[in-house]
Structures are given as structure tokens and as C-alpha cells.
Amino acid sequence: MGCRSGSRIMLIALLWLLMTGCGPLPFPAVHSQRPAADPYQPYRPSMQPWIQARLEEIGTLPRYTLRVELDGAGDRLSGDMHVSVPNTSRDAWPDLVFHLYPNTPHYQGMIAVSRVVLDGQPVVTEMIEDGTGLRAVLPAHLPPGQEVEVTMQFNVTLPRGSDGYTLFGWEDDILSLPGFYPALAVYEEASMGETGRWLAQVPPLFADVLFNPAAWYELEFTAPAALTVVASGTTLQMADNQDGTRTWHIVGGPLRDIAVMASDRWHSVSGTAAGATVTSYYPADEPSAGQAALFHAAAALRLYSDLWGRYPYTEFDVVAAPLGYRGMEYSGLVIVGEDMYSRHRQQLAFLVAHETAHQWWYVQVGNDPLAHPWLDEGLAEYAAFDYYRGVYGQGAAEALLSTRWLMPIEALSAKGAVGPVDRPADAVNATEYELLAYARASLFFNALRERLGDELYLEVLRTYVETYRWQVATPQRFLRLAQNVSGANLNPLAESWLR
Numbered sequence: 001m002g003c004r005s006g007s008r009i010m011l012i013a014l015l016w017l018l019m020t021g022c023g024p025l026p027f028p029a030v031h032s033q034r035p036a037a038d039p040y041q042p043y044r045p046s047m048q049p050w051i052q053a054r055l056e057e058i059g060t061l062p063r064y065t066l067r068v069e070l071d072g073a074g075d076r077l078s079g080d081m082h083v084s085v086p087n088t089s090r091d092a093w094p095d096l097v098f099h100l101y102p103n104t105p106h107y108q109g110m111i112a113v114s115r116v117v118l119d120g121q122p123v124v125t126e127m128i129e130d131g132t133g134l135r136a137v138l139p140a141h142l143p144p145g146q147e148v149e150v151t152m153q154f155n156v157t158l159p160r161g162s163d164g165y166t167l168f169g170w171e172d173d174i175l176s177l178p179g180f181y182p183a184l185a186v187y188e189e190a191s192m193g194e195t196g197r198w199l200a201q202v203p204p205l206f207a208d209v210l211f212n213p214a215a216w217y218e219l220e221f222t223a224p225a226a227l228t229v230v231a232s233g234t235t236l237q238m239a240d241n242q243d244g245t246r247t248w249h250i251v252g253g254p255l256r257d258i259a260v261m262a263s264d265r266w267h268s269v270s271g272t273a274a275g276a277t278v279t280s281y282y283p284a285d286e287p288s289a290g291q292a293a294l295f296h297a298a299a300a301l302r303l304y305s306d307l308w309g310r311y312p313y314t315e316f317d318v319v320a321a322p323l324g325y326r327g328m329e330y331s332g333l334v335i336v337g338e339d340m341y342s343r344h345r346q347q348l349a350f351l352v353a354h355e356t357a358h359q360w361w362y363v364q365v366g367n368d369p370l371a372h373p374w375l376d377e378g379l380a381e382y383a384a385f386d387y388y389r390g391v392y393g394q395g396a397a398e399a400l401l402s403t404r405w406l407m408p409i410e411a412l413s414a415k416g417a418v419g420p421v422d423r424p425a426d427a428v429n430a431t432e433y434e435l436l437a438y439a440r441a442s443l444f445f446n447a448l449r450e451r452l453g454d455e456l457y458l459e460v461l462r463t464y465v466e467t468y469r470w471q472v473a474t475p476q477r478f479l480r481l482a483q484n485v486s487g488a489n490l491n492p493l494a495e496s497w498l499r
């Protein structure tokens with residue numbers, strides 16, 4: 001390794017470390033000043049009081065400290081990461097697996113990881129899943145309840161897209177940075193003769209790629225000062241550096257991911273809803289659509305908080321992004337395709353209602369986007385029915401149900417080709433995926449609502465959030481919970497829609 005520490009020439013060594021970039025770099029910033037009595041102190045500004053009062057229920061989550069710098073040309077990110085990984089499963093872990101999302105076909109960038117150190121010792125690593133995952137072999141099995149400290153450095157090459165759909169990197173002077181760091185995968189415990197495993201397989205291009213355990217995050221993000229930087233969590237402070245860059249100090253948790261968006265071309269407008277500051281970052285030449293995005297985000301946040309349980313964070317951002325007429329969900333932040341602010345303006349309300357619902361279905365309650373994509377997509381999609389009913393009335397909600405979900409499925413079933421909803425993303429094609437995970441899944445939740453009645457249906461959803469908040473649910477768990485809450489036999493319904 002060639003790096004020394006602990007000698008009396010500590011200061012010189014530290015300067016040398018900083019100059020040469022030899023790692024792992026120390027993490028002196030906030031970590032060491034944290035009072036031991038309150039491990040949640042750094043993250044509290046990002047959480048509403050009600051969730052702060054219930055932190056003991058959450059249990060131990062991974063804790064990330066990230067220090068990332070964007071170069072002046074905007075071509076590369078370089079970063080250091082420190083993550084405390086608790087083994088919260090019942091299995092002893094022989095290894096850890098991290099997603100390298102920038103290497104996926106969804107993101108089309110490139111991330112290289114170096115100097116992976118576990119509890120102070122360099123470890124053996126290997127690339128897995130066609131370079132989209134990193135496996136670090138633990139020197140000894142990590143028993144349940146124990147924690148390991150991992151540090152690594154990473155460099156990301158940022159792609160530049162031009163086709164109107166860029167999830168990662170630059171397009172239209174907008175920089176999109178979800179999943180830009182090595183992200184711990186979700187571990188599935190051993191059960192019924194199956195060995196435990198890390199869920200790091202990459203879904204097909206048309207399915208969502210992020211799948212992480214909820215975690216605590218501290219991020220120092222340095223970039224040219226001219227950029228507006230919007231991120232998951234809360235920005236505690238911004239500090240201008242002498243070289244014309246600025247450092248944003250961002251905290252958040254529990255977050256399913258930490259996403260950063262940056263541009264110098266947004267305008268913004270803010271309001272408050274459901275205990276949070278809601279901000280719409282919109283194309284400068286579309287102020288009325290920017291206001292509309294704020295209106296719908298705030299209204300959806302209020303409505304869903306009333307229906308399903310409160311929104312946990314102090315901020316919620318809706319950000320214009322180079323996604324055409326599509327959107328995407330991250331923790332405390334959703335992105336909305338720029339076309340929605342102009343030529344697809346009539347779809348803005350629907351899209352914002354859908355993406356905002358993901359703050360419950362995906363962010364608070366996670367599920368595997370490869371094995372069971374319909375679970376969060378169906379709930380988020382069908383949430384628009386509630387939104388339309390609340391904002392535009394019953395007739396508009398019925399019309400949405402009919403045109404958006406029922407008619408496409410009826411057209412499909414006329415050809416005799418409607419399959420079960422609960423299929424893995426890699427078992428269907430892009431068209432089937434859209435029809436099943438969105439349309440037919442919405443019709444399933446509508447059928448469930450009709451079977452149980454409004455009150456009981458909402459009680460099922462509220463109990464689902466309470467039971468699986470910050471965890472990973474499955475269709476089986478959802479159905480068992482729905483049966484327990486309602487007392488109804490839902491097997492026939494599940495048989496005819498899901499299996």
C-alpha cells in the first residue's frame with residue numbers, strides 16, 4: 001500500500017496523503033465530531049419530527065460517507081467512500097456485493113473502483129455480473145449482528161447523451177447522477193433449502209435498475225459554483241472554494257439511494273406540503289408548467305400522506321430532466337421529462353402523481369425491480385386513480401382507469417395474450433412489461449379495492465407501509481398482510497391476476 005499513519009509526523013503524512021491522493025483518505029469532517037449519544041444527529045435535519053421520534057424502530061442500517069468531486073470539464077467524478085455495513089440478516093456473510101450502476105446499460109457510464117479496504121485491511125475483489133457488480137471477499141465470515149467498515153475510491157466517466165432519454169450523465173446541460181457510487185446490494189436470507197444471496201443481477205433496459213437497502217448518507221459534493229445542485233436529503237451548507245468550485249454538504253436518511261441533479265438552466269419555485277418543503281426545478285422558459293409541477297407534487301404529497309401514512313423527509317424535489325415524456329423516482333426527489341413541461345403538458349399531472357407515489361412504493365417500502373417490478377410500479381401507477389379522484393373528481397378517475405389501463409388490456413386480451421402480473425422483468429418483453437407491471441397491475445389493485453372496499457383497502461396499504469418501511473417486501477408478504485388485515489380469502493383474486 002505504501003501509506004503510513006500513526007507516527008509523530010502525522011501532519012506531514014496527512015499533507016502528503018492529500019497531495020499524492022494515496023488512499024484511503026481520512027474522513028475527518030463530520031464523522032469524528034458526532035456525539036456518540038445520538039448516532040442519528042447528522043441526519044436529523046433531513047427527517048420530519050414524527051420519523052425522528054421513531055428511529056429506534058428502524059434498526060441498524062448501512063451508513064455512507066461520500067466525498068465526490070466533479071472535474072471542471074464535467075467529464076469525470078472522483079470520489080472516496082466510507083460505508084459501515086451491518087449484517088442484519090440471520091446468515092453469516094462470506095462476502096459483500098456492491099452495485100456498480102454507472103457500468104449498467106441503463107446508465108452507459110463507467111465506474112472504476114480502487115483501494116477497497118475492509119476494517120483497515122486491503123481485500124480481494126472481483127467484478128461480477130458483467131462488470132456491473134463488485135464482490136469483496138471478507139477475510140472472515142461476518143456474523144449476524146456484526147458490522148464491517150469499508151472504504152474505497154472510485155472514478156466515474158460521465159456519458160453525454162443526445163437522444164432525449166438520459167438517466168445518467170449529461171444531456172441538455174443537465175447532469176443526472178443517480179447511483180454514481182458503489183452501492184451495497186440487498187441481501188436475501190437463506191430460506192427453505194435455498195442459500196442466501198446478494199441480489200445484484202441487472203434487469204433488462206426497460207425495467208428500473210436501482211435496488212438498494214435503505215441507508216444513512218452524508219455527501220460532500222464539489223462542483224463548479226455556477227451549477228444548481230439538487231439532491232436527495234437536505235443540503236446543510238454550501239461552501240465556496242478558492243478555485244471557483246463549491247462544496248455542498250448533504251445529509252439524508254433513511255434513503256433508498258442518494259441522487260444528485262445539477263444544471264445551470266433551471267428556475268425554481270417552492271411551497272410546503274405534508275410537513276416538507278417542496279421545490280419544482282423547471283426549464284426557465286416554462287414557468288407556468290413549473291408552477292403546475294409544484295402544485296401537483298404538493299397536492300399528491302398531501303393526499304398520499306393522508307391515505308397511506310406521512311411523508312418522512314423535510315424536502316421533496318421535482319426536477320426537469322432529459323427523459324422526454326417519462327419520469328423516474330429517487331429518494332426525496334423525482335425527475336420529470338422536459339417534454340412534460342411543453343408538448344406533453346397534459347400528461348404532467350399524471351406523471352407527477354405517479355412519481356410522487358414512489359416515495360411510498362419504492363423509497364419507503366422497497367421491492368426487487370427484477371423479480372417483482374409490478375409491486376411498486378402497480379401501486380405508484382394506480383395511485384394516480386386516487387390523485388385524479390381527489391383533484392378532478394370520480395369521473396376523471398374512472399376515465400383514467402378506462403383509457404389508461406382497461407382499454408390496453410382489453411385490446412391485448414382480445415388477442416388472447418394476457419399473462420399473469422407477477423412475472424420477472426427478464427421473462428417478458430418491453431411491451432408486455434408496460435402492460436403487466438403498470439396497466440394490469442393497476443387493475444389488480446383496483447380489483448383488490450373493489451373486493452375489500454375503500455376503507456379496508458387503505459388500511460391494508462397503511463399497514464403495509466408500517467410493516468415494511470425501510471425494508472424489502474415481496475408479493476407474498478403483501479398478500480399475506482392483506483389477508484391478515486382484511487380477514488378475506490384473497491387467494492382466488494391472486495390466482496386470477498398474479499399467477
Ligand SMILES: [Zn+2]
Nearest residue numbers: 354358377380
Ligand atoms: Zn414508476
